[in-house]
Amino acid sequence: MWKRRRRTVDDFSEEIQAHIALEAERLVEQGMSPEAARAAAHRTFGSVTRTRERFYESRRAIWLQQFVQDLRYALRGLRRSRAFVASTVLTLAVGMSLVTVVFAILNAYILRPFAVHDPYSLYSVVWRAQEAGGSTFRWKDYQQFLSRGDLFDGVIAETVRRVTSDGRQLSVGFVSGNYFETLGARVALGRSLAPADAPSPGGAPTVLLSHRTWTRVFDADPAILGREVHLNGQKLFVIGVMAPEFVGLDDLPRDLWAPLTMSAVLGGDDLFGTKQPRSLRVTARLRRDVTPAQAQGSLNLEPFETKVAGQLDAVRARLEQKATPGRLSREGLAVLSPVFAAFVLVLLAACANASNVMLARANARHREIGIRLSIGANRGRIIRQLLTEGLLIAMLSALAGLALAALLLRLGMFLFVVLLPPTIALRVRFVPLDFDYRVFAFACGVACVATVMFALLPALQATRLTLTDALRGQPSGALRSSTLRSILVTGQVTVSLVLLIVAVTLVRNGTAIQSTNLGFDTHDVISVRQFRDDPALVERAYRELVSDPLIDRVVVTSRNPLFGEPPGFPLQRPHGIVRGTYSFVSPEYFAFLRIPIVHGRGFSADEARQESAVAVVSASGASALWPGDDPIGKTIRLNIEPRGRRLTVAETMHELRKVGDESKYAIVVTVVGVASDAVNGFIYTGAESHFYLPTSANGSRADALMVRGRTAGSSVESIKSMLLRAHADPTVFDVLSLDEMLTLQTFPLRAASLIGTFLSVIALALSISGLYGVLVYTFSQRTQEIGIRMALGASAGAVRRLVFTQSARLASAGTALGLLVGFSVMKFLSTVITLENVSVIDPGAFAVSFVLIAAAVALASYGPARRAGRIDPSSMLRADG
Amino acid sequence: MSPRRRESDAVALLQGTLDLLILRTLLFGPQHGQGIARSIEQQADDTLLVDHGSLYPALQRLEARGWIEAEWGTSDNNRRARFYTLTKRGRKQLVAETRQWRRLAAAIGRILGPEEA
Numbered sequence: 002m003w004k005r006r007r008r009t010v011d012d013f014s015e016e017i018q019a020h021i022a023l024e025a026e027r028l029v030e031q032g033m034s035p036e037a038a039r040a041a042a043h044r045t046f047g048s049v050t051r052t053r054e055r056f057y058e059s060r061r062a063i064w065l066q067q068f069v070q071d072l073r074y075a076l077r078g079l080r081r082s083r084a085f086v087a088s089t090v091l092t093l094a095v096g097m098s099l100v101t102v103v104f105a106i107l108n109a110y111i112l113r114p115f116a117v118h119d120p121y122s123l124y125s126v127v128w129r130a131q132e133a134g135g136s137t138f139r140w141k142d143y144q145q146f147l148s149r150g151d152l153f154d155g156v157i158a159e160t161v162r163r164v165t166s167d168g169r170q171l172s173v174g175f176v177s178g179n180y181f182e183t184l185g186a187r188v189a190l191g192r193s194l195a196p197a198d199a200p201s202p203g204g205a206p207t208v209l210l211s212h213r214t215w216t217r218v219f220d221a222d223p224a225i226l227g228r229e230v231h232l233n234g235q236k237l238f239v240i241g242v243m244a245p246e247f248v249g250l251d252d253l254p255r256d257l258w259a260p261l262t263m264s265a266v267l268g269g270d271d272l273f274g275t276k277q278p279r280s281l282r283v284t285a286r287l288r289r290d291v292t293p294a295q296a297q298g299s300l301n302l303e304p305f306e307t308k309v310a311g312q313l314d315a316v317r318a319r320l321e322q323k324a325t326p327g328r329l330s331r332e333g334l335a336v337l338s339p340v341f342a343a344f345v346l347v348l349l350a351a352c353a354n355a356s357n358v359m360l361a362r363a364n365a366r367h368r369e370i371g372i373r374l375s376i377g378a379n380r381g382r383i384i385r386q387l388l389t390e391g392l393l394i395a396m397l398s399a400l401a402g403l404a405l406a407a408l409l410l411r412l413g414m415f416l417f418v419v420l421l422p423p424t425i426a427l428r429v430r431f432v433p434l435d436f437d438y439r440v441f442a443f444a445c446g447v448a449c450v451a452t453v454m455f456a457l458l459p460a461l462q463a464t465r466l467t468l469t470d471a472l473r474g475q476p477s478g479a480l481r482s483s484t485l486r487s488i489l490v491t492g493q494v495t496v497s498l499v500l501l502i503v504a505v506t507l508v509r510n511g512t513a514i515q516s517t518n519l520g521f522d523t524h525d526v527i528s529v530r531q532f533r534d535d536p537a538l539v540e541r542a543y544r545e546l547v548s549d550p551l552i553d554r555v556v557v558t559s560r561n562p563l564f565g566e567p568p569g570f571p572l573q574r575p576h577g578i579v580r581g582t583y584s585f586v587s588p589e590y591f592a593f594l595r596i597p598i599v600h601g602r603g604f605s606a607d608e609a610r611q612e613s614a615v616a617v618v619s620a621s622g623a624s625a626l627w628p629g630d631d632p633i634g635k636t637i638r639l640n641i642e643p644r645g646r647r648l649t650v651a652e653t654m655h656e657l658r659k660v661g662d663e664s665k666y667a668i669v670v671t672v673v674g675v676a677s678d679a680v681n682g683f684i685y686t687g688a689e690s691h692f693y694l695p696t697s698a699n700g701s702r703a704d705a706l707m708v709r710g711r712t713a714g715s716s717v718e719s720i721k722s723m724l725l726r727a728h729a730d731p732t733v734f735d736v737l738s739l740d741e742m743l744t745l746q747t748f749p750l751r752a753a754s755l756i757g758t759f760l761s762v763i764a765l766a767l768s769i770s771g772l773y774g775v776l777v778y779t780f781s782q783r784t785q786e787i788g789i790r791m792a793l794g795a796s797a798g799a800v801r802r803l804v805f806t807q808s809a810r811l812a813s814a815g816t817a818l819g820l821l822v823g824f825s826v827m828k829f830l831s832t833v834i835t836l837e838n839v840s841v842i843d844p845g846a847f848a849v850s851f852v853l854i855a856a857a858v859a860l861a862s863y864g865p866a867r868r869a870g871r872i873d874p875s876s877m878l879r880a881d882g
Numbered sequence: 883m884s885p886r887r888r889e890s891d892a893v894a895l896l897q898g899t900l901d902l903l904i905l906r907t908l909l910f911g912p913q914h915g916q917g918i919a920r921s922i923e924q925q926a927d928d929t930l931l932v933d934h935g936s937l938y939p940a941l942q943r944l945e946a947r948g949w950i951e952a953e954w955g956t957s958d959n960n961r962r963a964r965f966y967t968l969t970k971r972g973r974k975q976l977v978a979e980t981r982q983w984r985r986l987a988a989a990i991g992r993i994l995g996p997e998e999a
Contacts, residue, residue: 008942013938013942016915016938016963016964017914017938017960019912019914019915019937019961019962019963020915020916020919020934021962023914023916023917023957023959023961024916024920024934026959026961027916027920045933045934047933047934047935048935049935051935052935052936052938052939055936055938055939056939056942198933475898484994537943608940718960
């Protein structure tokens with residue numbers, strides 16, 4: 002019976018005809034005349050049409066046919082009201098495009114797997130020790146994994162570095178010879194790298210371009226194969242171009258790929274010698290007949306040695322699934338969900354608006370609906386028809402929303418790059434953000450959900466009619482529908498107020514941060530950091546810069562201010578634990594950055610040379626550690642990380658736990674001076690209890706430089722060219738102005754303010770139009786009443802007041818609710834965000850948002866109020882309601 | 883037997899009993915729609931009135947549930963007709979429904995008490 006074909010109506014009719022014929026024959030046999038028999042048979046059967054109808058309805062395809070019918074009807078109906086369709090589609094499209102943008106980004110980073118063969122069998126290999134961990138390996142470790150053919154179908158290694166090509170910074174993935182063979186990514190032109198390209202160090206100078214590099218740098222030159230490319234002054238030959246969808250195995254797209262054997266030739270460390278650096282990222286393709294648990298278990302039996310915190314330690318390799326560029330951790334989700342919520346709220350506001358318009362339309366159509374009900378349509382059928390209309394609108398909106406989303410994404414990427422400091426912006430790469438089937442499916446899903454949100458209520462409302470009411474032209478539901486519309490407007494006002502509060506708080510914090518006193522002068526200061534752990538490099542760079550006539554001054558530091566959180570340690574004090582931070586600086590540091598020494602003295606040249614155990618403490622540090630006491634001459638034990646090795650987060654945590662004196666890195670310093678407070682880490686956290694310790698250019702702690710040119714506006718580029726004299730590879734130094742670093746630090750806040758403002762402006766516009774719609778509708782229903790009022794002596798002013806009162810009443814509930822929700826949201830956020838220079842609960846922001854909402858309400862009521870004031874009572878009374 | 887007579891004496895079928903009677907009729911072998919209707923009426927000595935119009939939706943329903951199967955064939959008097967056959971599942975259903983109906987009838991009989999003359 003499963004393969005039974007659906008019966009046709011004809012087949013069924015034939016059966017009925019046969020039945021009637023058989024019955025008639027029986028009656029003829031009983032002695033009736035053929036005509037009488039036929040008539041009798043028909044009579045016994047009853048209504049053939051009715052039977053056929055029942056058969057027709059029993060077929061399951063009926064709903065589909067009705068759907069097509071509804072769709073056709075809806076199309077006809079919508080074509081007749083173009084203005085309604087256009088406004089509704091536009092409103093919904095705005096809301097839908099916003100969530101689509103969020104989804105497209107999520108999709109590109111978290112959902113879409115790498116464009117390689119069987120991405121779900123890829124695992125990245127990382128290592129874990131007691132209190133440390135990492136994701137990079139030595140060449141010999143990689144060889145160890147490579148020999149596990151019993152677990153893996155292939156194991157690949159990559160190390161990523163930046164190189165310069167004709168003044169352009171490019172990110173290069175140096176990959177093992179089997180990289181592309183194992184991944185099986187598509188090539189657009191030529192061929193990808195093969196094992197034969199990585200025979201021996203420096204063996205084959207070949208390079209593979211990403212599609213983006215090919216189009217952007219080489220103008221999609223069709224004759225690119227075999228062309229020379231200069232990387233760090235070395236000649237390499239292009240052998241192919243990858244397809245646009247493959248950009249590398251993480252969220253930072255590569256510009257080029259070269260054989261691992263070329264890494265040292267291009268200025269990298271020797272990967273294969275006796276002192277193998279830990280710099281290879283390893284990815285393995287699990288064999289199909291091995292489960293991840295089996296592979297993990299087998300790897301656990303084979304620990305290998307590596308240096309952790311300066312000591313050899315046995316560590317275990319761990320496998321982590323790696324099919325997509327990013328993974329959404331629980332923490333990530335917690336951070337991102339308020340952002341998602343904001344976007345979804347705007348969609349909700351848009352749906353409320355559309356719902357409002359649909360309600361008005363349904364009310365206008367109550368006569369039509371009444372007639373349909375009275376000639377026998379059942380309520381479910383009409384609701385289905387109205388929902389079909391809604392679905393049609395939603396689908397149109399989803400299409401428009403997709404187009405708008407594509408536009409918004411481009412705009413967003415453009416703004417992202419523009420808001421970043423130019424030096425950083427040059428390095429920004431996005432994974433391909435194009436729309437695939439997932440995005441389309443999402444848009445369709447959103448359209449269906451939106452249909453329920455904006456079309457279901459109006460449909461239920463519209464069909465709640467009694468026949469008499471409907472035919473009289475007096476919808477009994479009118480009163481209830483106006484309550485419904487007020488609720489929708491209340492919701493909209495709430496949403497926009499909450500978004501406004503968030504946005505205004507962000508903007509106000511943004512401006513406050515911009516004007517925060519850093520405590521030092523960033524003007525014209527350029528930071529020079531090195532990417533190699535090589536003190537000699539710093540010294541050479543120092544000598545080159547100091548001797549250059551264009552350079553005014555050079556200072557030496559262990560780390561420059563604003564470049565992330567400075568290293569720190571806990572200090573046990575009677576009243577609790579104080580976190581202290583430190584940096585090593587040369588004696589000129591304070592004068593260079595114009596940080597005044599408020600008490601005591603700075604460092605002498607001798608102290609700097611010897612890196613003596615003396616310290617200058619920040620003013621807030623002094624008052625935290627020795628309140629009401631003279632800090633000069635006091636001694637204190639500080640935990641300092643050993644030279645030449647940066648502690649991992651796990652190690653820092655480990656050190657932080659053993660407070661004070663037990664630490665193996667502790668040194669005792671004597672305080673010689675107090676400097677005024679300055680921001681050393683993040684501008685949001687403000688000034689900390691900071692210790693400055695002495696160093697000099699040839700000191701063991703020298704790791705970074707800061708320079709100021711003799712003429713104002715000496716550029717990053719000119720410093721870079723000077724540094725070429727210290728090292729031929731320009732990528733070993735990171736040259737960035739402090740102002741750019743500051744821009745980078747404030748970037749997240751500025752980006753968030755921009756997005757917040759954008760969302761709240763849209764939400765505000767939606768609630769203005771929603772409120773306007775409700776007012777116009779309500780007062781069009783009340784024209785007669787107003788006419789009577791005016792005839793009885795009410796002035797135009799009084800009528801206008803009536804409108805404003807009504808609108809204020811509508812908005813007041815939403816405003817109260819919005820303030821309440823806004824406050825609880827901020828209250829919650831204030832427990833998450835505890836930053837010195839960021840005020841989360843900002844009364845000013847609440848006040849500004851309130852004023853903005855009030856202004857919006859006034860704006861929405863202005864038109865309807867004017868119109869109501871101009872009602873002519875005499876014509877109103879004559880008109881037949 | 884004229885249609886007139888049927889209307890006066892016959893009893894309309896109880897809701898839901900038509901399915902049972904159809905299954906029962908088909909127990910004796912394949913039959914077409916008119917034959918089923920006739921057979922029910924005859925076996926009930928023309929006391930039961932089968933609404934021919936509602937017979938077909940019922941057949942359709944039983945077919946959809948897989949209790950009966952249908953095939954076009956030729957009737958005794960050489961007419962093309964659609965013949966229905968009881969399936970294995972239909973047989974089981976018939977047994978179950980018959981038992982249920984007997985229990986129901988017996989219960990109602992007990993409540994109504996002995997028949998009054």
